Amino acid sequence: MIYAMYGKTGVQVSAVGFGGMRFDVGRSNEENAELLLYARDKGITYFDTAPSYCTDQSEDIFGIAFKQMADQRDRLYVTSKCMPTENDTYDSVRAGVEKSLRRIQVDYLDFYHVWCIRRFDQYEMAMRPGGQYESLLRLREEGLIRHVVISTHLSGPDVKRIVNNDEFAGILLGVNILNFQYRWHGVLAAHEAGWGTVAMNPLAGGLIPKNETIFSFLTETDETPTEAALRFSISCPQINVTLVGFTTKEHIDMACRVADKACLFTPADQERIKRYLTKNMDVLCTGCGYCADVCPKKIIVPSYMQFYNERLLSNKTDKEMIEHTRFHHDWVLLSDRTAEAYECVACGRCEQACTQHLPIIKRLEEIGRWEKKLIEEKTK
Ligand code: SF4
Ligand code: SF4
Secondary structure, eight states, X not given: OOEEEOTTSOOEEESEEEETTXXXXXXXXXXXXXXXXXXXXXXXXXXXXXXXXXXXXXXXHHHHHHHHTGGGGGGOEEEEEEOXXXXXXXXXXXXXXXXXXXXXXXXXXXXXXXXEEOSHHHHHHHHSTTSHHHHHHHHXXXXXXXXXXXXXXXXXXXXXXXXXXXXXXXXXXXXXXXXXXXXXXXXXXXXXXXXXXXXXXXXXXXXXXXTTTGGGGGOSSSSXXXXXXXXXXXXXXXXXXXXXXXXXXXXXXXXXXXXXXXXXXXXXXXXXXXXXXXXXXXXXXOOOOTTTTOOTTOOOHHHHHHHHHHHHHHOOOHHHHHHHHHHHHHTSTTTXXXXXXXXXXOOOHHHHHOTTOOOHHHHHHHHHHHHHHHHHHHHO
């Protein structure tokens, strides 16, 4: 295992973080808790959870493990989270933190996230006087949490705006080997400001392990594409911790094996991957971001096109894609959208800007149909 300083906190954390969002809930909480003990034995010291993960059982699973690891508490780091849209007064924020402490069975949390900032106004809500952020600072003074951090799905320029205000100790961002061209500005801004940087979603939501043949270009050696994707993030000097959602001990073994080698992706490797994404995967959006600011309707074209990649790679049915659209609307790539796909007026500016020459208008039409289905369901 390799270790890195978490920003300017003086805390040294493992480069692989235990992501507590992929437990097999068909197993007992005790069985799942064994994974944390196993990870600890492998040198992992950073453990990330949240209320609601894994049908709301993740914090309880962490609690079973942290009780057994109590004698090592000072060298293990645990996080949890809360959205400003849910808790935004001192009393409600305190109640949320206390609930996490009870469930995780610890006296303090090392890192606590202003969680899931998908739109800039949600950040502003967290920062309002007397709101979530100020409440968390009070709880830090009271010793319930050690560091106040933020988790966001905003794009690079908005991340930069937040970083410039210098209010947090660190940031959790969705960045990986497939989308780094589009997301990298946020990572660099945070790293250069001395914030801790944590990457989530290093395997593109499971897309890479499920499609290893398609993604074989990610590696030129005997490592698998999944290992290459993990190595990209784990070895990156600008990323302190890579969160991997573990379901089995084998998953932990793989991430630790990659971290043991931790061989850097050189700029030449990155250029090769960029070229390959551009030349050989010509039906896929590469996340280059060239179409980001051209839409007169303010449609977030890069996010919509990366979302559509999953349609191309996963062969999901229309019904599954409607569900998938709902999930992305609420949580992931499309959560910071400022207009819907069906609002496209087919002006063609994004297609002119597209480095991949993708049929964006046609794809948006298809996504727009799924979005309209969701609206119909809501109004029934
Ligand atoms: S074609 Fe549609 S998505 Fe593209 S820039 Fe025009 S309105 Fe926006
Ligand atoms: S320009 Fe094309 S490839 Fe690049 S982000 Fe936009 S849609 Fe994707």
